[in-house]
Every structure is written in C-alpha cells, then in structure tokens.
Amino acid sequence: MTMSHPISRGWPAPAKLNLFLHINGRRDDGYHELQTLFQILSFGDSLDFRVRSDGEIQLHSELEGVDPEQNLIVRAARILQQHGQTPLGADIWLDKRLPMGGGLGGGSSDAATTLVALNALWGLNINQDVMADLGLQLGADVPVFVRGQSAYAEGVGERLQSVTLDEPYVLVLHPEVEVSTAAVFTHPDLPRDTPKIQGQPEHWVNYRNDCEALVCELYPQVAKALSWLVKYAPSRMTGTGACLFGVFDNESQALAALQEKSKEFHGFVAKACNRSTLLERLERFEQGEH
Ligand SMILES: C[C@](O)(CO)[C@H](O)COP(=O)(O)OP(=O)(O)OC[C@H]1O[C@@H](n2ccc(N)nc2=O)[C@H](O)[C@@H]1O
Numbered sequence: 001m002t003m004s005h006p007i008s009r010g011w012p013a014p015a016k017l018n019l020f021l022h023i024n025g026r027r028d029d030g031y032h033e034l035q036t037l038f039q040i041l042s043f044g045d046s047l048d049f050r051v052r053s054d055g056e057i058q059l060h061s062e063l064e065g066v067d068p069e070q071n072l073i074v075r076a077a078r079i080l081q082q083h084g085q086t087p088l089g090a091d092i093w094l095d096k097r098l099p100m101g102g103g104l105g106g107g108s109s110d111a112a113t114t115l116v117a118l119n120a121l122w123g124l125n126i127n128q129d130v131m132a133d134l135g136l137q138l139g140a141d142v143p144v145f146v147r148g149q150s151a152y153a154e155g156v157g158e159r160l161q162s163v164t165l166d167e168p169y170v171l172v173l174h175p176e177v178e179v180s181t182a183a184v185f186t187h188p189d190l191p192r193d194t195p196k197i198q199g200q201p202e203h204w205v206n207y208r209n210d211c212e213a214l215v216c217e218l219y220p221q222v223a224k225a226l227s228w229l230v231k232y233a234p235s236r237m238t239g240t241g242a243c244l245f246g247v248f249d250n251e252s253q254a255l256a257a258l259q260e261k262s263k264e265f266h267g268f269v270a271k272a273c274n275r276s277t278l279l280e281r282l283e284r285f286e287q288g289e290h
C-alpha cells in the first residue's frame with residue numbers, strides 16, 4: 001500500500017501594487033515598454049498543495065469564467081513539471097480573495113506561488129532565475145512574485161531591480177468593474193510616450209499611472225472611487241485597474257477610511273512590504289514545516 005502525501009497548507013499568493021506605471025513605447029510585437037515600481041502587499045490568495053505520485057495536476061477550486069486548463073495555476077504546474085522532468089503531480093486548492101482583473105496581479109501571483117511551492121514540494125531545486133523565466137511565459141507580472149521583493153521594473157516588466165521602500169498601510173478599493181488589461185493596452189487613446197526615467201526613480205508620488213486617465217474615462221465607477229479616496233490619502237490606480245490604493249500614515253487611519261467607504265466599492269487594508277510572505281512560507285518549509 002502506498003501512503004498518500006500530506007497536504008502542505010497556507011502558501012500565500014499576495015497582491016502587488018504598481019506605485020507608478022509609465023508607458024515609454026510600444027514594441028513591434030504589440031507589447032509595451034514600461035517603467036513601474038512594484039510593491040507587494042500582506043494580503044492575497046492562499047493555496048494548498050498535495051503531491052501526487054501519478055503525475056496528474058488537479059485543481060479542486062473553480063474560478064468563474066476561467067477554463068480550468070487555462071487557469072494560470074494549472075499552466076504553471078505543467079510548465080514546471082515539464083521543465084523539471086518530474087513524474088510527480090499535485091492536487092491544488094485555491095482560496096481566492098483577490099478580485100480578478102483588478103490590477104492586483106492575483107492570477108500572476110497564484111502562478112508564481114505554484115512554481116515556488118511545487119519546486120519545493122517536488123524537490124526540483126530549480127533556481128529563482130530559471131523560475132522567473134518560466135513564469136514570464138505565463139504573464140508579465142509573474143517574475144516579480146517569484147522573486148518576492150519590491151522592485152523597479154523596466155522592459156515589459158521583466159528587467160527587475162530590487163529596491164527598499166517605505167512599508168506603509170494602504171487602503172485598496174475595488175470598484176465593481178473588471179478591466180481587461182489587453183483592452184487598455186490596445187486602446188488608441190492610451191498615452192505611450194512618457195520619457196524614460198534615467199537612473200533611479202524618485203518617490204512614487206512624483207510620477208503617475210499612464211493608464212489611469214483612460215480607465216477613469218472608460219469606467220466612471222473607477223473615477224468615482226478615486227475621487228473619494230484622494231480626500232483621505234495620496235492615491236492612485238494600480239496596473240490597468242480597476243483597483244485603487246491610498247497610502248496612509250498608519251493602520252488606524254486606513255481602517256477608519258475603510259469604515260467610511262460607500263457600499264458600492266469593496267476594499268481592504270494591507271501593509272505594503274519589501275519582502276513577500278511567500279518567501280517566509282518557503283523558509284518555513286525549508287526549516288521542516290510541511
Ligand atoms: C500592467 C501590468 O499589470 C503592470 O504590472 C502588467 O504589465 C500586465 O501584466 P499581465 O496582466 O501579467 O499581462 P499579460 O498577461 O502578460 O498581458 C496581457 C495583455 O496586456 C498587454 N501588455 C502587457 C504587458 C506589457 N508590457 N505590454 C502589453 O501590451 C498585451 O496586450 C497582453 O496581451
């Protein structure tokens with residue numbers, strides 16, 4: 001009789017913010033040259049994994065509107081399985097807390113957590129650089145989550161440089177609309193000519209998100225949420241939206257603002273971190289916690 005493998009629980013897939021997002025140009029393949037500052041939050045999705053001996057990859061949590069075979073978790077597991085040439089498979093459970101199409105990178109983060117966790121659970125010893133490259137095939141934001149550090153990104157988001165930032169509390173607002181990243185990037189009115197920052201970026205408030213004005217125009221709910229949030233704190237849209245963040249001096253001010261928000265927006269308070277909770281979970285695994 002073969003013993004079944006134990007479940008390894010609580011692998012975090014945190015959200016990210018783009019503290020600013022500049023679009024410097026468009027490449028021949030349609031992708032955009034960006035400069036953006038990523039910071040990871042203390043809040044996000046959570047995944048559980050159980051190793052299987054038969055090589056099957058089974059995701060036991062459905063996401064509305066996402067074909068299970070196209071789920072970035074399943075795609076990440078298969079890419080890793082193939083690259084690592086392992087006969088092992090996995091059962092995977094997802095606790096989805098991040099809104100989809102919110103600009104918080106939830107799908108990319110789920111994919112990164114799958115790569116990092118299964119690399120450990122399958123004992124593959126694939127290094128972080130290789131996993132970041134594998135992740136880039138799944139989405140432009142996957143490498144930053146694999147590395148798990150605040151980072152200044154250039155290129156299409158794949159040239160990353162770790163940075164140390166303030167770690168404030170943020171209030172994230174989700175206006176109830178889903179913004180398609182591809183639709184924003186293909187829109188004729190998107191500004192694409194912001195001059196490149198030379199050298200190190202200054203503080204994020206000195207810059208902007210080049211997608212924000214367009215998304216506010218296309219989605220009045222986003223504009224409404226942003227005009228509410230700016231009354232409380234320096235605020236901006238993340239990624240291609242729809243989510244907005246306000247940066248607060250302390251947690252209680254952020255929670256007080258959350259209390260006062262209109263019911264038409266969802267929201268949460270989180271701490272912005274220089275180091276992802278995924279790396280902490282990996283360390284605990286390496287120290288013997290299953
Ligand atoms: C906007 C950001 O969230 C900033 O962090 C990311 O660059 C987008 O990352 P993502 O959602 O993982 O995006 P992907 O799944 O790679 O791409 C979705 C679509 O966005 C467009 N896209 C994305 C990234 C980029 N640098 N230029 C683009 O033009 C492409 O049309 C692509 O088809």
Ligand SMILES: Nc1ncnc2c1ncn2[C@@H]1O[C@H](COP(=O)(O)OP(=O)(O)OP(=O)(O)O)[C@@H](O)[C@H]1O
Binds near residue numbers: 071099101104
């Ligand atoms: N595990 C997953 N979680 C979320 N979305 C997924 C997942 N797998 C595939 N997808 C697809 O990816 C799309 C984008 O989801 P995601 O949550 O990453 O958006 P986002 O937060 O706007 O990302 P970004 O900040 O990178 O633009 C979803 O609309 C969905 O169709």
